[in-house]
Amino acid sequence: MDHKKINIAIFVNTVLKVGGGFTYVNNIIEQLLSWEQSEFNFLFYSDKHETIEYLKTRDIESILVFSGYKNIFRTLVRDRKICIGKKISDLMKKDNIDLAYLPGPFSTWLELEDTRFIFTIHDLGHRDIPVFPEVYNHGEFERREKVYGQGAVKSFATIVDSEITKNKLLDFYGVNNDKVEILEFLPNMELSKIDASLGKSILDRFNISKDFIFYPAQFWAHKNHNYILEGVKLYNEKYNKKLNVVFSGANHGNLSYVLNKAKELEIDNQVYYVGFISNEEMAFLYKNCLALVMPTYLSNTNIPPLEAFMMKVPVLYPNYLECADILKHATINIDLADPNSFVSAIQKVIDNDEEVNDKVEQGYEYITKLQNSNYMEPIVKILNRYKHMRQAWN
Numbered sequence: 568m569d570h571k572k573i574n575i576a577i578f579v580n581t582v583l584k585v586g587g588g589f590t591y592v593n594n595i596i597e598q599l600l601s602w603e604q605s606e607f608n609f610l611f612y613s614d615k616h617e618t619i620e621y622l623k624t625r626d627i628e629s630i631l632v633f634s635g636y637k638n639i640f641r642t643l644v645r646d647r648k649i650c651i652g653k654k655i656s657d658l659m660k661k662d663n664i665d666l667a668y669l670p671g672p673f674s675t676w677l678e679l680e681d682t683r684f685i686f687t688i689h690d691l692g693h694r695d696i697p698v699f700p701e702v703y704n705h706g707e708f709e710r711r712e713k714v715y716g717q718g719a720v721k722s723f724a725t726i727v728d729s730e731i732t733k734n735k736l737l738d739f740y741g742v743n744n745d746k747v748e749i750l751e752f753l754p755n756m757e758l759s760k761i762d763a764s765l766g767k768s769i770l771d772r773f774n775i776s777k778d779f780i781f782y783p784a785q786f787w788a789h790k791n792h793n794y795i796l797e798g799v800k801l802y803n804e805k806y807n808k809k810l811n812v813v814f815s816g817a818n819h820g821n822l823s824y825v826l827n828k829a830k831e832l833e834i835d836n837q838v839y840y841v842g843f844i845s846n847e848e849m850a851f852l853y854k855n856c857l858a859l860v861m862p863t864y865l866s867n868t869n870i871p872p873l874e875a876f877m878m879k880v881p882v883l884y885p886n887y888l889e890c891a892d893i894l895k896h897a898t899i900n901i902d903l904a905d906p907n908s909f910v911s912a913i914q915k916v917i918d919n920d921e922e923v924n925d926k927v928e929q930g931y932e933y934i935t936k937l938q939n940s941n942y943m944e945p946i947v948k949i950l951n952r953y954k955h956m957r958q959a960w961n
Contacts, residue, residue: 572608576667579613587870594753595670656680674714686722691735692865699789716740724949726750728868748945754873758850766851779811781856786821794862798909800832813839853878858916866890876930881916897930
């Protein structure tokens with residue numbers, strides 16, 4: 568370990584199949600590793616085997632830790648560094664960690680003890696709409712209240728996705744305004760760099776017909792997949808044409824319900840579930856879909872619309888709900904209480920309506936500006952503040 572630099576532990580406690588959550592963390596890693604500086608030393612830890620293997624493909628040395636007060640002495644198992652036997656807090660001391668950075672709402676902070684930490688909260692959906700099983704059942708609401716609320720209060724700093732989430736954090740938990748920084752979501756930049764034609768085989772693999780809409784989202788209830796099915800049924804009836812749907816994303820218990828709904832509506836031959844797919848396949852679907860349709864109830868910020876903006880794809884979104892300004896201005900509105908609004912919106916896309924084209928350009932311009940901005944500024948600000956304050960004690 569480097570004792571001259573300030574050692575920062577980065578906990579990458581997410582996996583590839585987490586989708587947007589992993590995209591966010593992956594972007595953070597990219598930014599940290601490309602930051603030219605000489606004062607901070609970044610060390611990577613994860614409690615996921617899959618993530619350790621992924622980091623290894625990028626030549627990033629990382630340590631596998633097991634959460635739950637079961638960590639630490641270091642040994643080699645199948646050529647991987649693993650910590651077993653003691654506490655995460657002991658590992659932080661052994662590795663001379665000054666500050667831990669949790670780029671997600673990870674409960675790891677509960678095990679850090681004396682190690683200060685930077686926390687991250689992407690949304691407060693359990694407070695916004697606590698009706699959904701994934702934020703309410705099996706004690707999940709109470710868990711989030713503890714991890715999110717106490718984590719934000721105890722942290723050295725907390726990073727959020729938007730002004731919306733920041734204001735809610737201050738209101739719900741009384742967090743000090745000065746310790747909350749906003750770091751906007753970025754899309755998966757790799758999608759715009761790779762040759763999308765390499766993913767064309769997905770059409771044959773799933774026998775996908777042309778004229779499809781795309782919804783890359785994990786199967787949680789709040790993602791509201793059934794809205795699209797109801798809208799497609801109405802579209803079929805109104806225009807006597809078939810509109811196909813491609814769903815991608817990991818199943819969290821709601822997939823069978825959605826697919827059964829498609830059968831009930833007699834449109835199951837128009838619905839394609841492709842699961843978790845590669846970047847090449849994702850890029851191909853974006854480039855060849857009619858539109859991204861995202862009828863989520865948790866609408867503040869989301870990564871798929873940003874990816875669609877980057878790929879110059881129209882976005883249908885419930886922008887009448889509380890959401891970031893760019894989502895209000897660069898998306899075509901759909902009313903979640905009225906699937907007929909989807910029918911009108913998708914027909915605008917098919918008709919190549921001028922309003923749709925204007926919104927596509929607004930979205931693309933936003934991503935271009937975001938890519939050219941000083942994205943690391945909030946993180947740099949936090950780290951420099953810690954460095955300055957840390958000089959006050961031995």
